[in-house]
Amino acid sequence: RKEVEQDPGPFNVPEGATVAFNCTYSNSASQSFFWYRQDCRKEPKLLMSVYSSGNEDGRFTAQLNRASQYISLLIRDSKLSDSATYLCVVSTWTDKLIFGTGTRLQVFP
Amino acid sequence: DGGITQSPKYLFRKEGQNVTLSCEQNLNHDAMYWYRQDPGQGLRLIYYSQIVNDFQKGDIAEGYSVSREKKESFPLTVTSAQKNPTAFYLCASSIERQSNEQFFGPGTRLTVL
Numbered sequence: 001r002k003e004v005e006q007d008p009g010p011f012n013v014p015e016g017a018t019v020a021f022n023c024t025y026s027n028s029a030s031q032s033f034f035w036y037r038q039d040c041r042k043e044p045k046l047l048m049s050v051y052s053s054g055n056e057d058g059r060f061t062a063q064l065n066r067a068s069q070y071i072s073l074l075i076r077d078s079k080l081s082d083s084a085t086y087l088c089v090v091s092t093w094t095d096k097l098i099f100g101t102g103t104r105l106q107v108f109p
Numbered sequence: 110d111g112g113i114t115q116s117p118k119y120l121f122r123k124e125g126q127n128v129t130l131s132c133e134q135n136l137n138h139d140a141m142y143w144y145r146q147d148p149g150q151g152l153r154l155i156y157y158s159q160i161v162n163d164f165q166k167g168d169i170a171e172g173y174s175v176s177r178e179k180k181e182s183f184p185l186t187v188t189s190a191q192k193n194p195t196a197f198y199l200c201a202s203s204i205e206r207q208s209n210e211q212f213f214g215p216g217t218r219l220t221v222l
Contacts (some may be wrong), residue, residue: 043215
């Protein structure tokens with residue numbers, strides 16, 4: 001079983017739609033969780049950290065479910081510019097970050 | 110402007126040649142990392158350094174070497190021993206710990222012919 005698993009997609013959604021991605025992780029001792037965004041042939045950039053109580057940043061909401069060992073990212077009112085690959089990142093007990101393979105989102109007009 | 114720079118953006122080398130990728134940061138971060146990214150795979154850690162003059166192997170260190178003589182710089186050498194060096198190489202840095210937020214450079218795309 002992979003340490004971090006994501007549905008690769010692509011998720012094709014129209015502008016204005018709400019879309020949600022899930023990511024599961026295998027190490028119950030994980031402490032840090034992030035969502036990164038990566039545009040095609042570019043470097044990953046931090047979208048948001050994920051906190052136990054859940055957190056929101058504008059149209060983006062991240063949630064953590066420790067019992068079921070998954071994190072989620074919800075994007076409301078999708079824009080064309082949201083088209084990218086979204087990487088789920090989780091720390092391990094050794095403090096190392098494990099990157100998921102990413103979920104590709106394509107927003108169409 | 111604070112950030113991480115990598116050079117060159119694209120690099121072509123012949124098989125059997127060593128090549129060094131540059132990574133510089135002016136964020137005053139203690140920790141620096143090298144990853145490689147292949148299509149359909151997550152980022153994999155090659156080497157990391159949490160302090161000057163000290164570095165540790167990551168998951169796929171074979172065929173690579175690094176140095177950390179200055180806080181700002183963490184060059185990666187891809188040696189001829191690396192069996193499949195063609196990849197997208199990303200350098201990152203963070204404050205103190207690996208599990209803190211990491212900031213990435215723009216990457217170097219290496220193609221070995």
